[in-house]
Amino acid sequence: MISGVIMWRITAGARPGQFLWRRVTRVAPLYWLITLAVGAVALLWPAFLANIHFGIGHLLLSLAFIPHFDPTGLPFPLLPPGWTLDYEAIFYLTFAAALFAPRRRQAAIVCAALFAFIAAGILLDDPVYILGGNPILLEFAAGIALARLSEAEALPGRAAGGALIIAGLAALAIPAMLGAFSELGRPFIWGIPAAMIVGGALAIENHGGPPRLPALEKLGDASYALYLIHLPTQALVAHLLGVTNDLLFISAALAASIAAGLFCHAVIEKPLIRLARAAPAAVGGMPAQRPARP
Numbered sequence: 001m002i003s004g005v006i007m008w009r010i011t012a013g014a015r016p017g018q019f020l021w022r023r024v025t026r027v028a029p030l031y032w033l034i035t036l037a038v039g040a041v042a043l044l045w046p047a048f049l050a051n052i053h054f055g056i057g058h059l060l061l062s063l064a065f066i067p068h069f070d071p072t073g074l075p076f077p078l079l080p081p082g083w084t085l086d087y088e089a090i091f092y093l094t095f096a097a098a099l100f101a102p103r104r105r106q107a108a109i110v111c112a113a114l115f116a117f118i119a120a121g122i123l124l125d126d127p128v129y130i131l132g133g134n135p136i137l138l139e140f141a142a143g144i145a146l147a148r149l150s151e152a153e154a155l156p157g158r159a160a161g162g163a164l165i166i167a168g169l170a171a172l173a174i175p176a177m178l179g180a181f182s183e184l185g186r187p188f189i190w191g192i193p194a195a196m197i198v199g200g201a202l203a204i205e206n207h208g209g210p211p212r213l214p215a216l217e218k219l220g221d222a223s224y225a226l227y228l229i230h231l232p233t234q235a236l237v238a239h240l241l242g243v244t245n246d247l248l249f250i251s252a253a254l255a256a257s258i259a260a261g262l263f264c265h266a267v268i269e270k271p272l273i274r275l276a277r278a279a280p281a282a283v284g285g286m287p288a289q290r291p292a293r294p
Contacts, residue, residue: 001194003088004143005150005202007095012103016096022277023092027085027224029272030264032063034228035079041232042078049235052078065089067131075130081231090117090132091140107148111141138187142195150202161203168196218262225269226261233260 011019042054053071061068062077067086070076076083091114098109114137121133149155156164171193175181181189204210219226234253243249 001139001143001146001191001198003091004140004145005147005198006143007091007140008107008144008147008151011095011099011106014099016099019099020092020096025273025276027088028065029276030225030228030269031079031082031085033268033272034232035059035062035077035082038079038232048239049232051080054078069127069131075127079228079231081227087132087136087140090137107144110144114138114141135184135187136191139191139194142187142191143198146195146199146202149199150206153206155199155203155206158204158207161200161207164196164200164203168193168200171196219258222261222265222269225265226257229260229264230257233257 036059038049038052039054039059041048042052046054055071058068058070059078062079062082065077065086065088067075067083068077070078077086091110094110094113094117095106098106098113101109117133118135118137119133121129124133146155155161172190175189201210233256237253237256238249241249241252
């Protein structure tokens, strides 16, 4: 949902090649580095992450953001949380193609293409459905719709935005407490509450924004690094402390993951982005630009 909002906002006037280059240099370097590191650990210490199974083909397809089945038959890349990046790759390619059209038609083109992917996944069933052509793609379209509503100042006021966020959080919590889940219904069980939360946040943003909280802003800047590093970090905590004490494990894993994400963002991710974007400039290609937020 958030990706749909951001992609709409950053693509006004963008060229397809420029857009894809900035997406690749933003997303790929850290993902490649952590995937390679996790792959090395899987080879040297298989018990560290028991759900990761190394294979050369599996590694290469993961690095290329190509949806595939892992050696055990599950639809996950070598770094399992990266499964969402495979969907992002589909979305980015679709958006890049739409950038050839006039701005007024781009949203319709992207959304129509996403619906076509979903229809193909449902009609053709597995493995197309499992590997990308399923209704989760609706969430990108919803993000674009929210961005356009925000752009048109058609979202509700500040108080209503806050109410939407609270209602969205409750709508996420209730199915979780009831154990309700349906893979086909995922965009409705989780997508609608997510749209309420993101829409509420955009409504508040349109009316002055929330109070500035620098600590949370730093955490937001590090969100992509945290997303990639949290699995191996939690595994390390599990091996050091065990998982029998829920309160101890969850507290330690949360704190360690946040610390690792902040460190990774500042020390590894930002220099990698600068290096990747400086390379074309050094050989007279696309000019380097300031690293964007995720």
